[in-house]
Amino acid sequence: MTKVVCSKCMEVFDEDGDRCPRCNAGSPHVYDFGNSDEYLKREVARVEWDRKRYGLDGLVDGLECMIINTETERQRAAANELLRYTGLEFDEAFQDPEYRTCVLKKEGSADFLVRSRVGNENPFQPLNLHPKSNHLPNTRLETLVFGTENLERYVSIQKSRGVSFLTEDIIEAESYSFIQTRPSPFTGNSLGFIQWHGSRGDYATPESEPLDWDLAKPERDCLQNINHLDHVATRLKAEDRDAAIIEFMELTNYNFDFAIYVKVFNSITNVARLSKSDFAMVFTTGISPYISEEESGPTEKFVHNYGARVHHMAFQTDRIEDTYSALKEDGMDFLIDLVGSPDEGLKQTFTQPSKNTLLVNEYIHRYGDFNGVFTKSNVTRLTEATGKQ
Numbered sequence: 001m002t003k004v005v006c007s008k009c010m011e012v013f014d015e016d017g018d019r020c021p022r023c024n025a026g027s028p029h030v031y032d033f034g035n036s037d038e039y040l041k042r043e044v045a046r047v048e049w050d051r052k053r054y055g056l057d058g059l060v061d062g063l064e065c066m067i068i069n070t071e072t073e074r075q076r077a078a079a080n081e082l083l084r085y086t087g088l089e090f091d092e093a094f095q096d097p098e099y100r101t102c103v104l105k106k107e108g109s110a111d112f113l114v115r116s117r118v119g120n121e122n123p124f125q126p127l128n129l130h131p132k133s134n135h136l137p138n139t140r141l142e143t144l145v146f147g148t149e150n151l152e153r154y155v156s157i158q159k160s161r162g163v164s165f166l167t168e169d170i171i172e173a174e175s176y177s178f179i180q181t182r183p184s185p186f187t188g189n190s191l192g193f194i195q196w197h198g199s200r201g202d203y204a205t206p207e208s209e210p211l212d213w214d215l216a217k218p219e220r221d222c223l224q225n226i227n228h229l230d231h232v233a234t235r236l237k238a239e240d241r242d243a244a245i246i247e248f249m250e251l252t253n254y255n256f257d258f259a260i261y262v263k264v265f266n267s268i269t270n271v272a273r274l275s276k277s278d279f280a281m282v283f284t285t286g287i288s289p290y291i292s293e294e295e296s297g298p299t300e301k302f303v304h305n306y307g308a309r310v311h312h313m314a315f316q317t318d319r320i321e322d323t324y325s326a327l328k329e330d331g332m333d334f335l336i337d338l339v340g341s342p343d344e345g346l347k348q349t350f351t352q353p354s355k356n357t358l359l360v361n362e363y364i365h366r367y368g369d370f371n372g373v374f375t376k377s378n379v380t381r382l383t384e385a386t387g388k389q
Contacts, residue, residue, distance in 0.1 A: 037259055040242045044256045047249045054161065059154050060253045061147035063229070063279040064194055065111035065203075068141045068357055069124070072100070072116040076213070078356035079104060079114045083217050085332055085351070085361060086315055087226040088112055093213035094204050102213060103203055109228035110279060111201060123166065127188040132305040132389075139358055141232070141310040143180055144281075145192035146252055151177045154193060163251070166190065175202040181251065186244035187234045187283070188308045191251050222326035225318040230364055231280035231373070233269075235299055236308035238286035245270060245283055254281060260376050261287065265383045266297035271373050280373060284311065284383075298387035306358065311386070312350060314362035320347050323363060327351075335360070336385035340378045345370030348378050350385050360389075 019026045051057045070078045079102040082088050088104040091111075095101070098120050104112040117138065128137050148154050151170055159165075164182050171178045175198035180190045204210075217223070236244055245256050254272040257280075261268050270283040290300035302311065317323050324338055333352040340347040345368070351361040362382075366372075 040245060040256060040259075043242065043246050044249065047246055048255065050250070051253065054157050056154070056157055056253070058253060059148055059150065059157075060193065060251075061149075062274055063110040063144060064147045065113055065145045066141060066229075066232070067113045067115055067143040067145065067192070068359070069115050069117065069122075070139050070356060071136055072138075074136075074139070074356040075100065075102065075114060075116040076215075078354070079213075079215055081354055081356055082112060082114070083215060084330070085223075085226075085327060087223055089217055090213075090215040091201075092204070093211040093215075094208040095211055096205055096207045096209070100211070101203065101208075102211075102215070103201075105201065106228060111203075113203060124183055124188070124190075127183060127307055127309070130305055130307040133307060133309075133358060136358060139356075140188065141313070141357070141359060142183075143190040143192045144232070145178075145180070145194050148193050148195050151179065151193055151195040155179055158251070161250075173205045175199050184244065184247060186240040186247060186308065187236050189234060189310065191248075218330075220326065220330065222319075222323045222330075225320070225323045226363065227316045227318065229279060230314040230316045230362075231271075231282050232313050233282035233284055233311050233362075234309065235284045235302050235306075235311045237303055238289045238300065240308070241268065241270065241283065241285040244285075245272060248272060248281060248283075257373070260374060260379050262376070262380045262383050263287065264380065265299065267299040267383045269374065269379050269383070273373075276371060298383055298385075302386055302389060305389075310359065312360035312362045314348075314364050317363040317365050320349075320363060320365035324349060327363075335388050336381060339381045340375065342367045344375050344377065345372065346375065346378065348374075348382060350382055353389060 082104055087106045091103040091105045093102040098118060099115045100118055102114045122138050124140060124142050125137050128140055155170060165179050166182055177195045180192035183190050248254060254274050257271045257273045259268050259270045266287050268285050268287055272281045284299055286300040290296045290304050293301060335350040335352055338347050338349045346366045348362060348364045353360050
């Protein structure tokens with residue numbers, strides 16, 4: 001059945017009538033659905049103006065850390081896996097009344113907090129119950145945490161605009177103040193915001209008890225080539241593409257940069273950036289919505305099977321050919337061989353998804369003065385590789 005979209009409220013629905021079921025708009029506001037940049041670019045200009053008007057412009061900085069939640073029995077294995085296949089180093093592990101947390105760090109990169117819940121309810125769990133993810137009902141990259149110099153002001157402004165957070169009040173710790181949004185209805189991601197008061201990167205609280213986790217970093221030369229977190233990519237429904245990007249822009253100081261359309265696989269890769277040197281946020285969707293396993297492309301099938309979620313984490317990698325070979329020798333399985341070339345400006349690859357986190361690692365290297373994020377040929381081949389999941 002044909003999908004149509006209402007240009008007034010952006011509701012997508014089956015074409016079984018001539019009026020929108022949400023706002024009752026009719027022609028010419030109801031038309032065949034297919035993502036394009038026209039509506040998004042209009043909204044981007046509006047969001048940029050609103051950020052200035054509300055005093056949000058410049059209030060949120062870059063990515064400080066991200067929180068990966070796992071099943072309790074898989075947490076230690078997930079942390080060891082990241083130590084084995086990335087440049088991250090073990091920093092500390094502790095437990096408080098809500099979480100057991102393992103902190104991994106790499107100089108010049110966002111920190112990784114690998115967590116499991118200790119007996120409390122999981123607001124993300126309903127988002128994880130899909131055909132290929134429901135065996136790990138508590139597992140996903142849940143929260144991306146951004147810095148701010150004035151959290152109280154940020155929260156006050158966002159609450160006045162109708163944004164709701166997981167806690168009514170800001171959480172105050174010795175070294176920081178913190179709050180996070182409820183999981184997005186579009187991406188399933190939560191965005192956290194942290195203001196440091198004491199030692200930057202000290203995530204323990206007075207209630208935290210240290211754990212005897214002295215996790216060893218494997219002594220492999222290739223791990224020295226794997227550097228900072230370059231970007232993460234969230235996969236979500238085609239009909240939620242515009243709303244997700246606009247939501248992310250409204251909550252941060254990131255801007256929509258560009259989109260690469262891969263029509264042969266019905267997929268769009270959308271990039272939002274704070275600056276060209278900062279961590280990038282990528283949103284991948286279908287051009288048109290999911291139909292079936294037989295007819296739909298790799299992106300919509302991934303979302304159907306796993307739900308909207310972060311698909312991969314990309315690490316900037318030096319000597320990528322040698323690193324790729326060494327990781328394969330160490331047991332890492334890949335969805336695709338290295339793609340790209342120095343002439344094209346970059347090389348990339350995807351690993352098989354982790355059995356402990358469901359996340360794919362991407363290793364990426366940009367050559368010389370290449371200042372783009374991706375090339376269309378690489379995006380096409382990597383999109384195709386997702387079909388193997």
